[in-house]
Amino acid sequence: MNQSSLAAVSTFKLPVLPIPHSHPSRNCGNIDNLAIECHNMCYSITTKQGRLKPILKDCSLSIPSGQLWMLLGPNGSGKSTLLKIFAGLLNPNEGFLRVKKPRSFVFQNPDHQVVMPTVKDDVAFGLSKFNLTYDEIRSRVARALDAVGMYDYLQRPVQTLSGGQKQRVAIAGALAEACKVLLLDELTTFLDEADQVGVIKAVKNTLASSEEITALWVTHRLEELEYADGAVYMEEGKVIMHGDASSIMDFIEARQAAYIKQIYS
Amino acid sequence: MFTQLVHAHPSAKLPLPSPLYTVRPSTPPIFKHQFTPNSRTQFFFLQHHHQKLRPFIRCAANSEGVGGNKLNWEKWVPRNFLAADKVFRWISEATSSPIGQYISSPTTFLHSVDSRIKLAWLLVLVVLPARSHISVRFGLVIFLALLSMWMQPKQVWVDQLGRVTLLSGILFIMLGLGTDSAPSLVFSRTPPPSILGLPNLPTSLEGYSYVIMKFGPLQLTRKGLSTASTSACLTFTIFQSASLCLTSTTPEQLAFALQWFIHPLKHLGLPVAEIILTLLLSLRFITLVFDEVRNVALGIVSRRINWQLLTTMETVDVFFTYIRRIFRNIFSHSEQISQAMIARGFRGDCNSHKLFLSAGTSSAMANILSLLCLVGLIGAATWSKYLLS
Numbered sequence A: 001m002n003q004s005s006l007a008a009v010s011t012f013k014l015p016v017l018p019i020p021h022s023h024p025s026r027n028c029g030n031i032d033n034l035a036i037e038c039h040n041m042c043y044s045i046t047t048k049q050g051r052l053k054p055i056l057k058d059c060s061l062s063i064p065s066g067q068l069w070m071l072l073g074p075n076g077s078g079k080s081t082l083l084k085i086f087a088g089l090l091n092p093n094e095g096f097l098r099v100k101k102p103r104s105f106v107f108q109n110p111d112h113q114v115v116m117p118t119v120k121d122d123v124a125f126g127l128s129k130f131n132l133t134y135d136e137i138r139s140r141v142a143r144a145l146d147a148v149g150m151y152d153y154l155q156r157p158v159q160t161l162s163g164g165q166k167q168r169v170a171i172a173g174a175l176a177e178a179c180k181v182l183l184l185d186e187l188t189t190f191l192d193e194a195d196q197v198g199v200i201k202a203v204k205n206t207l208a209s210s211e212e213i214t215a216l217w218v219t220h221r222l223e224e225l226e227y228a229d230g231a232v233y234m235e236e237g238k239v240i241m242h243g244d245a246s247s248i249m250d251f252i253e254a255r256q257a258a259y260i261k262q263i264y265s
Numbered sequence B: 001m002f003t004q005l006v007h008a009h010p011s012a013k014l015p016l017p018s019p020l021y022t023v024r025p026s027t028p029p030i031f032k033h034q035f036t037p038n039s040r041t042q043f044f045f046l047q048h049h050h051q052k053l054r055p056f057i058r059c060a061a062n063s064e065g066v067g068g069n070k071l072n073w074e075k076w077v078p079r080n081f082l083a084a085d086k087v088f089r090w091i092s093e094a095t096s097s098p099i100g101q102y103i104s105s106p107t108t109f110l111h112s113v114d115s116r117i118k119l120a121w122l123l124v125l126v127v128l129p130a131r132s133h134i135s136v137r138f139g140l141v142i143f144l145a146l147l148s149m150w151m152q153p154k155q156v157w158v159d160q161l162g163r164v165t166l167l168s169g170i171l172f173i174m175l176g177l178g179t180d181s182a183p184s185l186v187f188s189r190t191p192p193p194s195i196l197g198l199p200n201l202p203t204s205l206e207g208y209s210y211v212i213m214k215f216g217p218l219q220l221t222r223k224g225l226s227t228a229s230t231s232a233c234l235t236f237t238i239f240q241s242a243s244l245c246l247t248s249t250t251p252e253q254l255a256f257a258l259q260w261f262i263h264p265l266k267h268l269g270l271p272v273a274e275i276i277l278t279l280l281l282s283l284r285f286i287t288l289v290f291d292e293v294r295n296v297a298l299g300i301v302s303r304r305i306n307w308q309l310l311t312t313m314e315t316v317d318v319f320f321t322y323i324r325r326i327f328r329n330i331f332s333h334s335e336q337i338s339q340a341m342i343a344r345g346f347r348g349d350c351n352s353h354k355l356f357l358s359a360g361t362s363s364a365m366a367n368i369l370s371l372l373c374l375v376g377l378i379g380a381a382t383w384s385k386y387l388l389s
């Protein structure tokens, strides 16, 4: 619902809002406390015809440590691309970028993320690089699966899970790694209402467990904004707005209202 | 809004809407003849269908003598002889039932046997049928069939046994009758004894005969029976035992068992870690391929293509599009998976990226019992060669 109306909104001329660069967090001005920071970042790809197609244009944003931020925007506005750049999977063409490490990334499609044949192996896959003992790995896997409510599925082959369950396994994989920065691409697309809240709470709990952990969460659902500390709104590869969750919520609702008025007038 | 626009469009009043004004469905169509569910635009589409689909045939009817001959044969080719719709439906159904996937819920005796013993059993079952007496071969087949009936859920073993029996039955008949039937004309290099001036060779007293049965020009000989039974039993045991092993062993245990067996070969330079990781990745990937094949087939079925309207070439074209699409999807999947592996910390070095595999739980009783059975089987097979021949 939201996404279609958002997408449609973007084609209409609307009052240009100033980009608020002063983010509301208490850490304002303290560079060391920023988990993600980028200035004037551009990213473009070369099409088959050899032309340069810009996908991200002049993006600037900063996200303080220890908070859960949401990234919103219509389809194709470059959210996944921005997240992949933050994860280090793509390199920006120009601009300044700094992201705390280690970071983990959960893909939009869980089929891409889950690489091992059983649930347990998959969650343990990301842990192999840490030099842990077998028992430590087992307890971490168990804790991560418990956090997303999938502990009973430890031995299950991945292909027998539903889309939402696969997504939770993917999230558990990211949680188990206990990274400083969690980049989560539209986790709740496959989940039902109750699961959605459950997963957000699981992420929030992880954030609460340590001061250091930061999460950037891509979503299309406005109701998830109430769990966020801050939000970023993107359109056509540009960061349109960047600030605390309630003002972004007001901004998007104003846009929707304007759009609906336009239809009925 | 979409339909209103269509309605108000001037082209609606024209008798022959030009193709420029066609209403586009909201998603780009894969095939040009797909059915669109929008009832208002349906009429348009059907008209276009006829126009777009039959240009050749109309041409042929109008100008009979000029160039129409070339395409006349098309009328005689039975259209839709592949029953394309049925084929796609069949594909989507066949790939939806899991083939050789781990079944966790009813825990059976086989689940509690150590995976290394199961792997040893597999190896023995592959080697034995080729090197033992025919009665042992058939005994093995019956044993495996009974074991799967006992161990697997009914729906699984009915499916699996049916497939494997059909395959090995065909092999048995073809090889049994084919091995010695035709060449009797060819290899009569040695002249018959009467020409050499020798007395006829005495026939066997015990009723030994090389030819067992005759079916017209075909004959079942001892050599044929031996070849046929070996290959049919081998096929049966390989497929059936693999299925039994896969349904009762998790991929992780399987990888662990393989790792345990090939670990000593590491000193010979065998890349054990790579092999194990590849095994695990491919076990995951196989299911993705099945999913992809099924999803694309379902996508085509649900588009409700009007197969009657398609010519044979166009039907073939749809099939090629299908295959192309599967491959493209699979390649993009593997690209994404490799990206995910990198994102999750895999740096291409399997040795530093340790996978923790465990044998899982197994009961000592089951292990001892199955090991004893294995030893007994090997012994019986070895003795059968001396005792029964």
Ligand SMILES: Nc1ncnc2c1ncn2[C@@H]1O[C@H](COP(=O)(O)OP(=O)(O)OP(=O)(O)O)[C@@H](O)[C@H]1O
Residues within 6 Å of the ligand: A045, A055, A073, A074, A075, A076, A077, A078, A079, A080, A081, A082, A108
């Ligand atoms: N490899 C690529 N080749 C061509 N175009 C691409 C590629 N990757 C992304 N794009 C384009 O970049 C734009 C942004 O894509 P992106 O996936 O980031 O969107 P998104 O905001 O995540 O959308 P959604 O909400 O649907 O997930 C899209 O217009 C897309 O077509």
Ligand SMILES: [Mg+2]
Residues within 6 Å of the ligand: A079, A080, A081, A108, A185, A186
């Ligand atoms: Mg996306």
